[in-house]
Amino acid sequence: MKPEPTKPGFSVIKGNDLSFSGRALVELLQAVLQKGMCVRFQAKGFSMSPFIRDKDVVTISPMKSTKPGLGQIIAFSHPETRGLCIHRIVRKRDSMYVTKGDNTSQTEECVPRENILGFVTRVERDGRLVFLGLGPERFLIAFLGWRGFLFPLLFPLWKLVRPFLRRSGR
Numbered sequence: 810m811k812p813e814p815t816k817p818g819f820s821v822i823k824g825n826d827l828s829f830s831g832r833a834l835v836e837l838l839q840a841v842l843q844k845g846m847c848v849r850f851q852a853k854g855f856s857m858s859p860f861i862r863d864k865d866v867v868t869i870s871p872m873k874s875t876k877p878g879l880g881q882i883i884a885f886s887h888p889e890t891r892g893l894c895i896h897r898i899v900r901k902r903d904s905m906y907v908t909k910g911d912n913t914s915q916t917e918e919c920v921p922r923e924n925i926l927g928f929v930t931r932v933e934r935d936g937r938l939v940f941l942g943l944g945p946e947r948f949l950i951a952f953l954g955w956r957g958f959l960f961p962l963l964f965p966l967w968k969l970v971r972p973f974l975r976r977s978g979r
Contacts, residue, residue: 856910860942880947899955
Protein backbone atom coordinates (compact mmCIF):
# COMPACT_ATOMS: atom_id res chain seq x y z
CA MET A 810 0.00 0.00 0.00
CA LYS A 811 1.41 3.35 -1.09
CA PRO A 812 1.45 6.06 1.65
CA GLU A 813 -0.61 9.16 0.98
CA PRO A 814 1.41 12.31 0.35
CA THR A 815 1.40 14.66 3.30
CA LYS A 816 0.27 18.24 2.91
CA PRO A 817 3.02 20.78 3.58
CA GLY A 818 2.64 22.99 6.65
CA PHE A 819 3.39 25.99 4.46
CA SER A 820 4.07 26.77 0.85
CA VAL A 821 5.64 29.59 -1.13
CA ILE A 822 3.23 31.51 -3.33
CA LYS A 823 3.43 34.67 -5.39
CA GLY A 824 7.17 35.12 -5.35
CA ASN A 825 8.41 35.68 -1.81
CA ASP A 826 5.08 35.41 0.03
CA LEU A 827 4.63 32.49 2.39
CA SER A 828 1.25 30.92 2.97
CA PHE A 829 0.67 29.13 6.27
CA SER A 830 -2.52 27.58 7.54
CA GLY A 831 -3.89 25.71 10.51
CA ARG A 832 -1.55 24.50 13.20
CA ALA A 833 1.59 25.55 11.27
CA LEU A 834 0.46 29.19 11.35
CA VAL A 835 -0.33 29.02 15.07
CA GLU A 836 3.09 27.51 15.80
CA LEU A 837 4.86 30.19 13.76
CA LEU A 838 2.94 32.98 15.54
CA GLN A 839 3.70 31.44 18.95
CA ALA A 840 7.42 31.25 18.17
CA VAL A 841 7.67 34.85 16.96
CA LEU A 842 5.45 36.37 19.66
CA GLN A 843 7.28 34.50 22.45
CA LYS A 844 10.44 36.29 21.30
CA GLY A 845 8.64 39.60 21.96
CA MET A 846 8.27 40.53 18.30
CA CYS A 847 5.12 41.53 16.41
CA VAL A 848 3.72 39.61 13.45
CA ARG A 849 2.04 41.13 10.39
CA PHE A 850 -0.02 39.09 7.95
CA GLN A 851 -3.00 39.28 5.65
CA ALA A 852 -6.28 38.34 7.34
CA LYS A 853 -8.55 35.76 5.76
CA GLY A 854 -12.29 35.62 6.33
CA PHE A 855 -15.22 37.85 7.11
CA SER A 856 -16.11 37.14 10.75
CA MET A 857 -14.65 40.48 11.96
CA SER A 858 -15.98 42.65 9.13
CA PRO A 859 -16.28 45.63 8.82
CA PHE A 860 -13.56 46.30 11.41
CA ILE A 861 -11.19 43.70 9.96
CA ARG A 862 -11.96 42.64 6.40
CA ASP A 863 -10.68 39.82 4.23
CA LYS A 864 -7.17 40.75 2.96
CA ASP A 865 -6.59 43.51 5.54
CA VAL A 866 -3.10 43.42 7.01
CA VAL A 867 -3.24 42.87 10.77
CA THR A 868 -0.45 43.26 13.30
CA ILE A 869 -0.45 40.90 16.26
CA SER A 870 1.56 42.06 19.28
CA PRO A 871 2.71 39.83 22.13
CA MET A 872 0.72 39.89 25.37
CA LYS A 873 3.78 40.07 27.65
CA SER A 874 2.29 40.59 31.13
CA THR A 875 -0.83 42.42 29.92
CA LYS A 876 -4.16 40.81 30.72
CA PRO A 877 -6.70 40.62 27.89
CA GLY A 878 -9.67 42.90 28.44
CA LEU A 879 -13.18 43.61 27.26
CA GLY A 880 -13.37 44.75 23.64
CA GLN A 881 -9.83 43.79 22.70
CA ILE A 882 -9.34 41.82 19.52
CA ILE A 883 -7.19 38.77 20.15
CA ALA A 884 -5.50 36.14 18.04
CA PHE A 885 -5.86 32.68 19.55
CA SER A 886 -5.51 29.01 18.87
CA HIS A 887 -9.06 27.71 18.53
CA PRO A 888 -9.70 25.26 21.39
CA GLU A 889 -11.20 22.61 19.09
CA THR A 890 -9.62 23.03 15.64
CA ARG A 891 -6.22 24.33 16.91
CA GLY A 892 -6.21 26.75 13.96
CA LEU A 893 -5.79 30.52 14.16
CA CYS A 894 -8.82 32.62 15.02
CA ILE A 895 -9.17 36.38 15.49
CA HIS A 896 -12.19 37.59 17.46
CA ARG A 897 -13.18 40.24 19.99
CA ILE A 898 -13.44 39.58 23.73
CA VAL A 899 -17.07 40.24 24.68
CA ARG A 900 -16.86 39.16 28.33
CA LYS A 901 -15.01 37.03 30.83
CA ARG A 902 -16.53 33.97 32.45
CA ASP A 903 -14.60 32.32 35.29
CA SER A 904 -11.09 31.78 33.90
CA MET A 905 -12.23 31.82 30.26
CA TYR A 906 -12.42 34.70 27.78
CA VAL A 907 -15.63 34.74 25.79
CA THR A 908 -15.03 35.85 22.19
CA LYS A 909 -17.20 36.53 19.19
CA GLY A 910 -16.71 37.71 15.63
CA ASP A 911 -18.14 41.19 14.97
CA ASN A 912 -19.90 40.03 11.81
CA THR A 913 -21.49 36.88 13.09
CA SER A 914 -24.62 35.90 14.88
CA GLN A 915 -22.99 32.59 15.81
CA THR A 916 -22.51 31.60 19.39
CA GLU A 917 -19.65 32.81 21.51
CA GLU A 918 -16.46 30.83 21.96
CA CYS A 919 -14.77 30.32 25.33
CA VAL A 920 -11.00 30.63 25.11
CA PRO A 921 -8.59 29.79 27.93
CA ARG A 922 -5.81 32.32 28.50
CA GLU A 923 -3.13 29.83 27.43
CA ASN A 924 -4.68 29.71 23.92
CA ILE A 925 -4.34 33.48 23.44
CA LEU A 926 -1.38 34.30 21.21
CA GLY A 927 -1.51 38.09 21.22
CA PHE A 928 -3.50 41.27 20.60
CA VAL A 929 -4.45 42.86 17.30
CA THR A 930 -2.81 46.28 17.60
CA ARG A 931 -2.96 47.53 14.04
CA VAL A 932 -5.13 47.04 10.96
CA GLU A 933 -4.21 48.28 7.48
CA ARG A 934 -6.57 48.36 4.53
CA ASP A 935 -5.26 49.31 1.09
CA GLY A 936 -2.17 50.86 2.71
CA ARG A 937 -4.18 53.00 5.15
CA LEU A 938 -4.54 52.54 8.89
CA VAL A 939 -7.95 51.50 10.20
CA PHE A 940 -8.62 52.85 13.68
CA LEU A 941 -12.31 52.06 14.17
CA GLY A 942 -12.78 49.12 16.49
CA LEU A 943 -9.41 49.32 18.24
CA GLY A 944 -9.95 52.46 20.36
CA PRO A 945 -12.32 53.22 23.24
CA GLU A 946 -15.31 52.35 21.03
CA ARG A 947 -14.26 48.70 21.41
CA PHE A 948 -16.18 48.54 24.71
CA LEU A 949 -19.45 49.49 23.01
CA ILE A 950 -18.75 47.12 20.11
CA ALA A 951 -18.07 44.28 22.58
CA PHE A 952 -21.27 44.99 24.51
CA LEU A 953 -23.39 45.16 21.37
CA GLY A 954 -21.77 42.00 20.01
CA TRP A 955 -22.32 40.11 23.26
CA ARG A 956 -25.98 41.08 23.36
CA GLY A 957 -26.47 40.19 19.69
CA PHE A 958 -27.21 43.76 18.57
CA LEU A 959 -24.06 44.53 16.60
CA PHE A 960 -24.77 42.50 13.46
CA PRO A 961 -28.40 43.75 13.13
CA LEU A 962 -27.14 47.34 13.52
CA LEU A 963 -24.19 47.02 11.15
CA PHE A 964 -26.05 45.47 8.24
CA PRO A 965 -28.53 48.38 7.65
CA LEU A 966 -25.78 50.97 8.28
CA TRP A 967 -23.50 49.24 5.78
CA LYS A 968 -26.25 49.39 3.14
CA LEU A 969 -26.51 53.16 3.70
CA VAL A 970 -22.76 53.91 3.75
CA ARG A 971 -21.61 51.55 1.00
CA PRO A 972 -22.88 53.62 -1.99
CA PHE A 973 -20.99 56.67 -0.71
CA LEU A 974 -17.79 54.67 -0.30
CA ARG A 975 -18.07 53.42 -3.87
CA ARG A 976 -18.41 57.00 -5.17
CA SER A 977 -15.36 58.15 -3.23
CA GLY A 978 -13.32 55.30 -4.71
CA ARG A 979 -12.73 53.33 -1.47
